[in-house]
């Protein structure tokens with residue numbers, strides 16, 4: 290699968306997939322979008338000291354990296370499970386400019402997010418534990434995590450590009466796999482997605498989006 294590295298409007302990289310004609314992030318700013326949708330609306334909603342977090346789509350590792358950096362400020366512990374079917378290559382990861390833009394002293398740890406083993410827990414820092422699972426997240430029937438989640442970053446490709454990732458069964462399963470009060474956020478504010486989240490049982494609010502996006506969704510169990 291061909292992937293092209295592009296620069297978004299805030300100077301940070303994203304990937305473009307010609308096959309799907311789809312970007313991994315908003316072209317108006319990858320870092321800006323991730324901070325807005327996943328850290329501010331999602332992670333910061335959770336007031337627990339130890340947080341079980343699930344990400345759908347590890348991709349460039351940007352959300353994971355921002356979350357790791359956040360634990361250094363918040364003092365919280367995050368156990369971060371990320372599901373990904375098509376991991377990016379180490380050669381691509383070496384070119385991403387996230388650590389250069391965010392904290393050049395963290396280049397090595399950013400690369401460790403990518404090079405760490407799949408399928409098991411790895412302590413990246415005392416406060417950030419990562420478990421990457423290479424699997425098809427469009428069917429979560431056999432996904433049986435040992436602890437329920439507090440925060441979910443739902444970061445799949447857009448419904449028009451990958452409809453199998455936006456099905457009622459998935460949101461029902463995520464609801465079951467979450468703690469009471471857990472939050473799920475996504476950049477996608479389509480009415481059909483909002484209704485699927487609502488019918489799974491979530492209380493859904495539309496929040497203002499990052500530049501280039503009118504609204505995002507925040508769903509609370």
Ligand SMILES: C[S@@+](CC[C@H](N)C(=O)[O-])C[C@H]1O[C@@H](n2cnc3c(N)ncnc32)[C@H](O)[C@@H]1O
Pocket residue numbers: 312313314345346347348349350351352353372373374375376424425426427444445446451
């Ligand atoms: C919008 S991008 C994710 C961006 C990522 N969170 C980041 O910060 O770079 C969507 C991700 O979902 C992954 N993906 C696509 N189909 C998948 C599937 N069936 N199961 C799991 N992951 C999938 C893609 O490979 C891609 O990494």
